[in-house]
Amino acid sequence: MAFYPPYILILFLIIGIDFGAAIAMERYPAHKKLFLLSSIAGNLGILFLFKYYNFFVTNIKVLFPATPLPLLHWLLPLGLSFHTFQALSYTIEVYKGQQKAVRHLGIYALYVLFYPQLVAGPIERPQNLLPQLQQVSHFDAANLLVGLRLMLWGLFKKMVIADRLAIYVDAIYGQPTQSNGAAVILASYFFGIQLYADFSGYSDIAIGSARTMGFRLSPNFNQPLLAVNLQDYWQRWHISLSKWLRDYLYMPLKNSVFGRHWYFNVMVVFAISGWWHGANWNYFIWGELYAMFYIAWIFYKKYSPLQLPDNVWGRIMGIMITFSLGCFFRIFFRANDYESALQMIQRLFYSNSWALWQNACNDFLQQYSGSAVALLAVILMVYVEKKSVPDLSNFNAYPRRDVAFCVGLVVAIVLLGMTQRQSFIYFQF
Numbered sequence: 271m272a273f274y275p276p277y278i279l280i281l282f283l284i285i286g287i288d289f290g291a292a293i294a295m296e297r298y299p300a301h302k303k304l305f306l307l308s309s310i311a312g313n314l315g316i317l318f319l320f321k322y323y324n325f326f327v328t329n330i331k332v333l334f335p336a337t338p339l340p341l342l343h344w345l346l347p348l349g350l351s352f353h354t355f356q357a358l359s360y361t362i363e364v365y366k367g368q369q370k371a372v373r374h375l376g377i378y379a380l381y382v383l384f385y386p387q388l389v390a391g392p393i394e395r396p397q398n399l400l401p402q403l404q405q406v407s408h409f410d411a412a413n414l415l416v417g418l419r420l421m422l423w424g425l426f427k428k429m430v431i432a433d434r435l436a437i438y439v440d441a442i443y444g445q446p447t448q449s450n451g452a453a454v455i456l457a458s459y460f461f462g463i464q465l466y467a468d469f470s471g472y473s474d475i476a477i478g479s480a481r482t483m484g485f486r487l488s489p490n491f492n493q494p495l496l497a498v499n500l501q502d503y504w505q506r507w508h509i510s511l512s513k514w515l516r517d518y519l520y521m522p523l524k525n526s527v528f529g530r531h532w533y534f535n536v537m538v539v540f541a542i543s544g545w546w547h548g549a550n551w552n553y554f555i556w557g558e559l560y561a562m563f564y565i566a567w568i569f570y571k572k573y574s575p576l577q578l579p580d581n582v583w584g585r586i587m588g589i590m591i592t593f594s595l596g597c598f599f600r601i602f603f604r605a606n607d608y609e610s611a612l613q614m615i616q617r618l619f620y621s622n623s624w625a626l627w628q629n630a631c632n633d634f635l636q637q638y639s640g641s642a643v644a645l646l647a648v649i650l651m652v653y654v655e656k657k658s659v660p661d662l663s664n665f666n667a668y669p670r671r672d673v674a675f676c677v678g679l680v681v682a683i684v685l686l687g688m689t690q691r692q693s694f695i696y697f698q699f
Contacts (some may be wrong), residue, residue, distance in 0.1 A: 317351065359393065391473050392477070392490040424472065451617050458601055463648055469695060640686075
């Protein structure tokens, strides 16, 4: 993953293919499926070449060592997966008749390369972003204030929570054979929080920076830490990707010959979701674990007589179970490789005791006090996003409260934020 200036030509190629394919679909409707397939082939072909080719060749060589296919020593262009999916959204919507083809190349290029969300989303549909790019935007003080507030909130989540928790998470996951089960459990729970704070923090910064210029991007998260089951979780986490996979992959599968086998479609969607994150078997396993438990949840909800009570305690139990399952699945997401993930899981079940729990907690509090501070910030994060105090997406009638909130964020970032450069986790995807 890198920014390499000549790779801008790849973006121009994608832009040219999709811009021309969309116009051709409107001019020659009898052949629009052909132009759509050419757009899909062009986008996915480039994505495969840079992100998946070496993975494919490596696995082929394991099965057939004499295979003459060479490996490519190319860098992965920054944000390739995100802008590929955004570009595909445009041509698919034009094909479906839900979006008019754009005749202005500059406007369309801006849609694909819109800098706030180019690297890590949210993945915008053309119906939301293109009309905003085509109209004249004027300065609005309210947009500026709301945008800056969102950016501060994102920086707080990134620097005070995610980067501080990363210190402990990196230490434990960096030595899988030396960590006991208690430490693995703590690190896995902390990684679940770190990943949310890091990725949603970036989304807040992206949405906020766009808002300062008068553009409104789609929300990408809706308090996923409070999801009560896996179905609820995927309606709250990385919403733009979940909707993309639902509309452009799951629904076509549902309407095909596989329509009756919905569980097969779920397995396919989560497999693609896993591999979308990276050319690695760990991501595939992570996706399929979610798929299997998602399917199990559907059957449980439909057939089991033992349901969680519909009250506060039932919701708390649902939240704890959902979050714990997600943290377990993410061992494959976070581990450096498949062997490391298995070692972590082995330690999880066979190196655990009350004494080890005490040692792990004492070690965390003594050597990683900064990460302990981040846990207190998590409570504030959950409270603010649950109660919306202050409302992070609208300019409200309480300027003093807003100023106090922003000043508090600045103080927290300056005093508690990690100043060492830490890339956003989703930059690698």
